[in-house]
Amino acid sequence: MVAEAQALASARLIGIDWGSTGLRAFLIGADGLALVERATAQGASTVSGAEAYAAVLDEAAGDWMRARPELPVLACGMVGSQYGWVDVPYATCPADAQALAAGMRGTPDGKACIVPGLLKDGDGLPPDLMRGEETQIVGALQLRPELREQACIVLPGTHSKWAQVRGGRVERFATHMTGELYAVLRQHSVLGRLMQAPQDGGGFDEAAFCEGVEMARDAGHLGMSHQIFSARSLGVTGRMPSSALADYLSGLLIGHELRAGLEWRADATLDHAPLALVGSPALCARYQLALQRYSGVRALVLDNTAPAGLLCLAQAAGLVAKENAA
16 A cells, blocks of 8 residues: 555546456556556446546546545547546547547546547548557557557557557558457367367467467468368367367467568568567567567567557647656
């Protein structure tokens, strides 16, 4: 409690990363790092109505807000969607921190502001969307300034994002439903029946994962939907133990994401620009392994950049004063 009291005294911002399935609340210091973090499972998909959102925020960070009522509260993620607390219109690419800050909206009770998501449109392709990842990208650029000039930033997750950054602006991005596709196939398809067999040791099967990555890399004219069935046929024929099939499928799907993403990166003339992975350490470790096995590429890895992004956006919006340069 002493540590949290000290953190509360020095905090510059209360930040909320509010996604579909969970909420993370941060006390954020002047350096953009989280001094204290809290997490709940009360994601935006589980909450309905302004009063309910206000109650969840109070439960997560109300004591901080009462102890430091002058601290601004800034939230990002699906809390700003059409099903969230406030429907915050998307900012459009290309966009930097200032453009995102200009699109913020306040909550009905006036206690918090919400960051807009980001829309990519107008290039002759279907539109693409993100909410929450734009804040992580801003944070990555704050924590690693060398990425601002030119970079490809990958955010693995349920809906993985590949973002092209130039001059501190997100110029375009592409979404891959890799994580959700894995969950659907494992839980709701014929593939999951074999994967539900008892696991031998329950650990990560690196060999099976890498076999899946290489299968995707060497697919040639064979499509992903054809290759996905191999996660069943290898098990049925005894060519692969049931305990390895889930990691094999994971590698196969991530491999196909890399196949498309690395081509997209080259098309954007970013193949010699820095490549960064932003997200949970465990998931980024899988992507790092897949990248190395797929093409020998090694990426910079960043974890929990949302607090730095929230502080940067709060400063851009004038909610928090910028620290004087040393």
